[in-house]
Amino acid sequence: MIVTVTPNPALDKTAVVPGFTLGRIFRVAEPQWLPGGKGFNVARSLRVLGLEALAVAPLAGHIGAMVRDLAQAEGLQLDCVWFAGETRTCQSIIDPTTGGVTELYETGSPLPGEVWEQIIALVRKRLPAAQAVTVSGGFPRGVPLDGLRRIVELAQAAGVPVLLDTYGEHLVHALAAQPALVKCNQHEASEIVGHPIDEPAGALAAARTIQRRGARDVVITLGAQGAVGIDRTGLPFAWGVPSVHSISAVGSGDAFLAGLVAEQTRGQPLRCAARYGVAVGAANTVRAGAGMFERVTANALLKDVPALTVG
Ligand SMILES: Nc1ncnc2c1ncn2[C@@H]1O[C@H](COP(=O)(O)OP(=O)(O)OP(=O)(O)O)[C@@H](O)[C@H]1O
Ligand SMILES: [Mg+2]
Structure with a gap:
């Protein structure tokens, strides 16, 4: 089983609105509501790929209850900690005519420190059965600076690899605990290394820097430019994306x-x-909604993922 931790979950609402512009009314016939905030998306995607996943998240209020109910309706396994407040809502508006995506992300209620302790306890309880732990998305206010680092230390001491797809000071603080893998996009990587990254060679250099700071394996994704990385033996690699609509x-x-x-x-x-991962990421772009792809699509795209020469 893979444990997917979401420190700041959300109700993700997606609307497909052809010709979307600001300052007008648009009627949305088929809004899509999904449990989100990253780790739920990872859990959903893992299930599509035939793996068992357990989502771990703090939830609050009516929106939190809705996230729980939607997760259950999808068949996602969930361990949650309830707290006073309200789980956030994130709205995405997709314009299929231009490919433009507009996103409104609430920041969410602050998390009381003891709630994070309970999240750590839930992860600890699941470690004996876990093949890996992922931590995805940002951290809400209230999580102590060492909140992520402690999960990394705990899991890795139990021999369970921790894969991080997060950003900000919690990630920087956790690097010293040598997480098994850091995966971020080019913008998050830019934040860590302190300069812009716009192409694969720059991303590979940033991956090396992040590895020197403690991460064992590092992968940086660059949207339609694919992904680069460096493994713990120092082997670099770079993949382009298959052609998809x-x-x-x-x-x-x-x-x-x-x-x-x-x-x-x-x-x-x-x-x-x-x-x-590149093939699955590409498959995910074909339909609206995170993790709403077909395994056969990802498998078919794999052979079309080209190796890139990064000079
Ligand atoms: N336009 C695209 N065409 C094909 N593949 C894509 C496209 N955009 C993204 N991908 C695939 O998805 C992967 C991840 O994309 P991206 O770098 O945008 O992630 P991200 O910014 O972390 O996304 P999010 O945080 O919303 O999950 C890419 O490495 C690539 O494999
Ligand atoms: Mg991301």
Whole structure:
């Protein structure tokens, strides 16, 4: 089983609105509501790929109850901690005519410190049965600076790899605990290294920097430019993307991580696991909604993932 932790979950609402512009009324006939906030997307994607996943998250209020109910209706396993407040809502508006995506992300209620302690306790309880732990998305206010680092230390002491797809000071603080893998997009990587990254060679240099700071394996995704990485032996790799008719890349990073961890748990080395991640990330762009892809689509795209030469 893969444990997917979401520190700041959300009700993700997606509307497909052809010709979307600001300052007008649009009527949305078929809004899509999904449990989200990254880790739920990873769990959903893992299930599509045939793996058992357990989502761990703090939830609050009516929206939190809705996230729980939607997760249950999807058949996602969930361990949650309830707290006073309200789980946030994130709205994405996709314009299929231009490919533009507009996103309104609430920041969410602050998390009381003891709630994070309970999240850590839930993760600890699941470690004996876990093949890996993923932590995805940002941290709400209230989580102590060492909140992520403690999960990394705990899991890795139990021999369970921790894969991080997060950003900000919690990630920077956790690097020293040598997480098994850090996976981020080019913008999050830019934040860590302190300069812009706009192409694969720059991303590979940033991956090396992040590895020097403590991460064992590092993968950086670059949207339609693919993904690069460096494994713990120092082996670099770079993959381009297969050609797809992309509707929305929202959640493609989460789908990528699911593909990567799925292949790693099946014994594949990082380079190959990342290649499958690219195929799954690309499959995720074909339909609206994070983790709403078909496994056959991802598998069919895999052979079309090209190796890139990064000079
Ligand atoms: N337009 C696209 N065409 C094909 N594949 C894509 C496209 N956009 C993204 N992907 C695939 O998805 C992967 C992850 O995308 P991206 O770098 O946008 O992740 P992200 O910014 O972390 O996304 P999110 O945080 O919304 O999950 C890419 O490495 C690539 O494999
Ligand atoms: Mg991401």
